Amino acid sequence: MDYILAIDQGTTSSRAIVFDGDMRVVSVGQEEFPQHFPHSGWVEHDPDDLWQTVLRSCEEALEKAEISAGDLAGIGITNQRETTLVWEKATGRPITNAIVWQDRRTADRCAALRGAGHEEMIRARTGLLLDPYFSGTKLEWILDRTEGARARAEAGELAFGTVDSWLIWNLTEGRIHATDATNAARTMLYDIVQGQWDSEICALLHIPMEMLPEVHDCASDFGMATVLGAEVPVLGVAGDQQAATIGQACFAPGMMKSTYGTGCFALMNTGSDLVHSENKLLGTIAYRLDGEVTYALEGSIFVAGAVVQWLRDGLGLIGAAAETQALAEAADPEQEVIMVPAFTGLGAPYWDADCRGAIFGLTRATGPSELARAALESVGFQTVDLYRAMLADWPGAAEERVLRVDGGMVMSDWTMQFLADILGAPVDRPVIAETTAVGAAWLAGMRAGIYPDKQGFSDGWALDRRFEPAMDPATRERRYAAWQDAVSRVLSKN
Ligand SMILES: Nc1ncnc2c1ncn2[C@@H]1O[C@H](COP(=O)(O)OP(=O)(O)O)[C@@H](O)[C@H]1O
Numbered sequence: 001m002d003y004i005l006a007i008d009q010g011t012t013s014s015r016a017i018v019f020d021g022d023m024r025v026v027s028v029g030q031e032e033f034p035q036h037f038p039h040s041g042w043v044e045h046d047p048d049d050l051w052q053t054v055l056r057s058c059e060e061a062l063e064k065a066e067i068s069a070g071d072l073a074g075i076g077i078t079n080q081r082e083t084t085l086v087w088e089k090a091t092g093r094p095i096t097n098a099i100v101w102q103d104r105r106t107a108d109r110c111a112a113l114r115g116a117g118h119e120e121m122i123r124a125r126t127g128l129l130l131d132p133y134f135s136g137t138k139l140e141w142i143l144d145r146t147e148g149a150r151a152r153a154e155a156g157e158l159a160f161g162t163v164d165s166w167l168i169w170n171l172t173e174g175r176i177h178a179t180d181a182t183n184a185a186r187t188m189l190y191d192i193v194q195g196q197w198d199s200e201i202c203a204l205l206h207i208p209m210e211m212l213p214e215v216h217d218c219a220s221d222f223g224m225a226t227v228l229g230a231e232v233p234v235l236g237v238a239g240d241q242q243a244a245t246i247g248q249a250c251f252a253p254g255m256m257k258s259t260y261g262t263g264c265f266a267l268m269n270t271g272s273d274l275v276h277s278e279n280k281l282l283g284t285i286a287y288r289l290d291g292e293v294t295y296a297l298e299g300s301i302f303v304a305g306a307v308v309q310w311l312r313d314g315l316g317l318i319g320a321a322a323e324t325q326a327l328a329e330a331a332d333p334e335q336e337v338i339m340v341p342a343f344t345g346l347g348a349p350y351w352d353a354d355c356r357g358a359i360f361g362l363t364r365a366t367g368p369s370e371l372a373r374a375a376l377e378s379v380g381f382q383t384v385d386l387y388r389a390m391l392a393d394w395p396g397a398a399e400e401r402v403l404r405v406d407g408g409m410v411m412s413d414w415t416m417q418f419l420a421d422i423l424g425a426p427v428d429r430p431v432i433a434e435t436t437a438v439g440a441a442w443l444a445g446m447r448a449g450i451y452p453d454k455q456g457f458s459d460g461w462a463l464d465r466r467f468e469p470a471m472d473p474a475t476r477e478r479r480y481a482a483w484q485d486a487v488s489r490v491l492s493k494n
């Protein structure tokens with residue numbers, strides 16, 4: 001009974017990982033699912049795909065581990081955040097596809113709400129900007145466009161949830177409608193200071209509060225999963241970036257992590273302070289344990305590893321992501337090519353949905369090596385944008401900081417060294433790269449009483465390699481100024 005099953009339901013695939021009593025990975029089940037793009041800027045998932053791929057991944061992981069559900073002490077769930085679902089309470093049937101976090105269809109609605117002067121109130125209560133990224137206007141859109149939906153929601157017939165809620169509902173066969181504080185914090189409907197659904201914001205968006213899930217601590221009793229062959233309690237839930245923050249043991253104020261997958265999400269623990277960013281970062285809940293909220297500042301970059309995918313699939317410059325390392329090493333040091341990968345606009349701290357990418361500094365001598373180096377460097381420069389915004393927002397972070405990194409891209413030593421150089425701060429890569437799943441597993445295992453407490457877990461965090469900054473400060477400032485100049489040329493407000 002001392003295994004934990006972590007479910008990681010991401011944007012492109014679902015994964016399930018079995019951890020043993022020492023928090024080591026025993027087995028992994030994984031399945032991708034289709035993305036639906038019904039119109040330009042729209043992104044949808046079929047809710048059944050999300051659930052079925054999770055269920056099959058769980059079965060695969062258990063089979064590979066040669067254990068059964070009866071050997072599990074608990075389940076931890078972590079998930080793509082903000083993605084919005086509505087289903088019938090009576091049948092569990094979704095009334096429409098899930099609207100994914102990347103979906104921009106409510107951009108006009110957000111602009112109108114901003115124009116009507118609602119942004120300040122929303123920022124003060126939710127920590128978020130008025131942006132289509134979050135669930136609130138997506139849910140309003142579903143209720144507006146699905147016949148009879150609002151009346152049915154008012155009658156208590158429909159349930160709203162982010163992906164964690166949808167999975168809990170299905171794991172418990174419709175008995176439990178719940179979420180955790182980190183996922184609630186991404187809906188734009190939850191007051192993260194008062195710790196409750198906000199009736200004024202719900203009224204503004206015409207969202208009946210009957211359809212909202214109950215909000216729990218991240219480590220809590222979320223109900224009994226009954227679909228895996230034995231009863232297993234769901235004991236931990238956190239949004240994926242918060243789970244990575246936990247998995248990186250960023251438990252002290254000022255500690256920060258950055259996850260480099262398709263995009264990049266940086267979170268800094270700000271303790272019991274909700275920091276209202278002056279620099280267009282988000283204020284959010286890092287985790288809630290024993291009723292106590294720890295806040296974070298968050299910066300989201302839309303294109304990180306995706307720029308490497310573009311070199312491979314768009315330009316055909318490389319056959320595999322790892323080839324960028326040798327190319328970057330071979331690049332001409334005299335050439336300063338800068339790539340701004342604003343393929344879908346820029347996220348924090350610019351929030352410019354309309355600008356597009358550009359490459360600067362091309363000469364006749366520019367070739368694949370210089371382009372590959374510029375692509376990898378763009379990830380470092382964007383991180384500096386977030387890092388400097390965080391330091392400016394939170395004076396508590398003024399002393400020297402270390403950045404803990406994870407995600408597929410941190411396998412690139414060259415990128416991590418450049419990141420340290422351009423940040424002017426050490427970059428720490430942990431031994432266990434599965435930090436998101438580890439975070440979810442730890443929440444559940446701690447609640448089950450088989451994993452150590454926060455301090456013990458922190459002590460177990462192990463360093464694979466530290467990258468120390470080696471660039472001289474004058475070069476760093478000159479190169480960062482060149483990046484800022486390049487960004488200023490692509491911004492649509494120019
Ligand atoms: N050695 C490498 N060098 C540079 N980029 C890499 C390397 N290995 C993987 N990547 C990039 O990392 C990303 C995959 O990371 P992952 O954490 O699996 O992403 P996600 O969870 O968003 O799918 C891809 O975009 C890929 O291009």
Ligand SMILES: O=P(O)(O)OC[C@H](O)CO
Binds near residue numbers: 261
């Ligand atoms: O599923 P990921 O890893 O792309 O993460 C998505 C984020 O949670 C969106 O906010």
